[in-house]
Amino acid sequence: MADKPHVLIVGAGAIGGFYGAILQRAGARVSVVLRSDYAAVREAGFVIDSPLGDLSYRPDAVYYDGESAETIPDYVLCCVKVLPEVDRAALIAPWVGPDSCIVLIENGIDIEADIAAAFVDNPLISALAFIAVSRTGPGRIQHKAFGQLTLGAWPQGVSDACRALEVLLVAGGVKVKLAENVLAERWRKSLWNTPFNPLSVLAGGADTLTMLDSPGGEALVRDLMAEVMAVAAADGHPLPADAIDRNIAGTRQMPAYRNSMALDYLAGRAMEIDAILGNVVALAERHGVAVPRLRTLAATLAMRERLTTAPA
Amino acid sequence: MADKPHVLIVGAGAIGGFYGAILQRAGARVSVVLRSDYAAVREAGFVIDSPLGDLSYRPDAVYYDGESAETIPDYVLCCVKVLPEVDRAALIAPWVGPDSCIVLIENGIDIEADIAAAFVDNPLISALAFIAVSRTGPGRIQHKAFGQLTLGAWPQGVSDACRALEVLLVAGGVKVKLAENVLAERWRKSLWNTPFNPLSVLAGGADTLTMLDSPGGEALVRDLMAEVMAVAAADGHPLPADAIDRNIAGTRQMPAYRNSMALDYLAGRAMEIDAILGNVVALAERHGVAVPRLRTLAATLAMRERLTTAPA
Numbered sequence: 079m080a081d082k083p084h085v086l087i088v089g090a091g092a093i094g095g096f097y098g099a100i101l102q103r104a105g106a107r108v109s110v111v112l113r114s115d116y117a118a119v120r121e122a123g124f125v126i127d128s129p130l131g132d133l134s135y136r137p138d139a140v141y142y143d144g145e146s147a148e149t150i151p152d153y154v155l156c157c158v159k160v161l162p163e164v165d166r167a168a169l170i171a172p173w174v175g176p177d178s179c180i181v182l183i184e185n186g187i188d189i190e191a192d193i194a195a196a197f198v199d200n201p202l203i204s205a206l207a208f209i210a211v212s213r214t215g216p217g218r219i220q221h222k223a224f225g226q227l228t229l230g231a232w233p234q235g236v237s238d239a240c241r242a243l244e245v246l247l248v249a250g251g252v253k254v255k256l257a258e259n260v261l262a263e264r265w266r267k268s269l270w271n272t273p274f275n276p277l278s279v280l281a282g283g284a285d286t287l288t289m290l291d292s293p294g295g296e297a298l299v300r301d302l303m304a305e306v307m308a309v310a311a312a313d314g315h316p317l318p319a320d321a322i323d324r325n326i327a328g329t330r331q332m333p334a335y336r337n338s339m340a341l342d343y344l345a346g347r348a349m350e351i352d353a354i355l356g357n358v359v360a361l362a363e364r365h366g367v368a369v370p371r372l373r374t375l376a377a378t379l380a381m382r383e384r385l386t387t388a389p390a
Numbered sequence: 391m392a393d394k395p396h397v398l399i400v401g402a403g404a405i406g407g408f409y410g411a412i413l414q415r416a417g418a419r420v421s422v423v424l425r426s427d428y429a430a431v432r433e434a435g436f437v438i439d440s441p442l443g444d445l446s447y448r449p450d451a452v453y454y455d456g457e458s459a460e461t462i463p464d465y466v467l468c469c470v471k472v473l474p475e476v477d478r479a480a481l482i483a484p485w486v487g488p489d490s491c492i493v494l495i496e497n498g499i500d501i502e503a504d505i506a507a508a509f510v511d512n513p514l515i516s517a518l519a520f521i522a523v524s525r526t527g528p529g530r531i532q533h534k535a536f537g538q539l540t541l542g543a544w545p546q547g548v549s550d551a552c553r554a555l556e557v558l559l560v561a562g563g564v565k566v567k568l569a570e571n572v573l574a575e576r577w578r579k580s581l582w583n584t585p586f587n588p589l590s591v592l593a594g595g596a597d598t599l600t601m602l603d604s605p606g607g608e609a610l611v612r613d614l615m616a617e618v619m620a621v622a623a624a625d626g627h628p629l630p631a632d633a634i635d636r637n638i639a640g641t642r643q644m645p646a647y648r649n650s651m652a653l654d655y656l657a658g659r660a661m662e663i664d665a666i667l668g669n670v671v672a673l674a675e676r677h678g679v680a681v682p683r684l685r686t687l688a689a690t691l692a693m694r695e696r697l698t699t700a701p702a
Binding site for chain 2: 277280281282283284288289291292293294295297298301302370371373374375376377378380381382383384385386
């Protein structure tokens with residue numbers, strides 16, 4: 079790795095744009111690859127409002143999707159949505175050098191295998207962002223709270239690349255949790271996301287407390303969480319017995335909250351249904367775990383998707 | 391019963407207005423009780439477009455909800471939606487004489503008990519309409535197809551009142567099926583309605599083929615039907631083993647079809663969620679039958695209802 083590490087971010091939306099700011103503050107060379115926001119960011123960089131201060135910055139290079147970089151990145155951060163119609167491996171392929179470390183900062187379960195298969199010789203880091211951040215316009219980002227990254231080597235362990243990335247991120251101002259078993263961390267997050275995200279969509283964009291406080295609502299969320307726990311355990315990542323109680327209690331302590339899928343739904347944006355729910359159901363199938371409630375949500379969402387995407 | 395039987399219809403919307411036409415054609419005196427369409431029907435009667443011909447008619451009396459009838463009806467037809475916020479017993483009470491036979495032409499499971507409890511001495515007929523009919527404006531009805539009524543005494547048997555009503559209906563031009571066990575008939579209809587109606591709402595108003603043909607769609611519908619069959623059997627009304635196959639095949643033979651709850655949903659009207667789904671889940675609870683998928687639909691619909699009815 080050169081003295082000044084080179085980080086290239088594919089899909090620099092709210093999350094990618096934010097971590098780019100952090101890494102540039104830490105002294106890294108930060109390149110971004112953009113499509114719809116290319117012109118705006120090339121013109122004026124990123125404008126980022128944050129409780130950490132003004133994080134606005136100009137990337138060291140702004141590439142359009144399909145171009146190629148002058149220098150090979152040490153890290154390629156993949157921050158695009160995980161959608162069936164998006165070939166993420168193809169998106170990052172032009173930017174990945176023989177020694178580039180690939181970092182997935184994305185939601186969901188079982189989202190690494192495609193990338194690992196496409197880049198068998200590259201180190202792969204799986205990362206989860208705990209952050210409230212949104213894109214308010216081309217190149218404009220509002221960072222509201224948090225920012226911690228949980229990361230680990232895929233499928234397990236903490237590599238030197240993880241530690242080097244941690245040093246940069248901490249220098250830039252965010253907390254990092256290094257995870258010996260990052261897949262267990264994904265399941266921990268899935269315990270909340272997999273029930274609440276699809277439910278909020280089927281309930282018309284409902285917030286957390288609307289869901290918990292409607293008749294049968296909390297009972298359903300708990301039953302769905304129990305199904306997720308059963309799949310996690312079958313997949314080798316048992317969660318603590320009190321995980322459901324703690325998740326429900328924690329959710330009740332927060333103000334009513336619309337999750338990311340609810341916001342995508344209300345804005346008419348593509349939703350990460352497979353990453354959050356479909357892949358969990360697929361793993362349940364593979365492990366022979368009965369998940370009738372998760373399957374009900376998945377099939378109902380598929381009906382809705384078919385309806386809204388069918389030609390008129 | 392007088393020579394000219396008196397039929398009074400409470401809630402003369404599309405269905406009540408249609409059967410009023412049939413019964414008046416058969417020689418009955420037909421009174422209707424209205425609220426929103428009172429002025430229009432008082433002024434111009436019902437205008438009914440039908441494959442049976444022009445069924446337009448003026449009721450023999452048009453009452454406003456809260457008035458009282460000059461003559462006691464032989465039959466009080468209750469054709470209002472079954473909704474938790476509507477006290478149907480209170481709605482029909484002013485019109486029910488000591489010998490009036492109450493006829494419920496309504497959808498759903500377990501919708502008779504409240505009425506039976508409120509009118510313990512009156513004969514009660516439970517009836518299911520197989521009809522495609524809709525209200526196109528105040529007093530204006532479009533009858534598209536069918537019209538058969540399946541009816542029987544509640545909770546079982548075929549009474550003289552059933553046979554007398556059959557004679558009238560057949561004379562007026564519709565088919566009647568007398569059912570020794572009308573509750574079994576309700577379960578037969580519920581096998582289709584209880585899965586498809588709520589699913590269509592959660593799927594955003596999807597039609598039958600969109601639901602069946604989406605990934606996991608037919609499997610979910612079949613699993614939901616199996617849950618309904620288990621509840622029906624526990625409630626004393628086992629359905630034939632091939633009922634699910636026949637329902638799916640029959641649905642696939644019909645053109646893509648939006649059910650009544652989907653239409654109510656798309657029009658922003660109240661939906662008969664309890665009559666179609668909630669009462670089935672309640673019976674499952676009473677009989678100790680596990681219905682995880684039906685519960686998932688019910689709780690998710692409750693979230694949606696809470697969201698859309700909550701004060702802004």
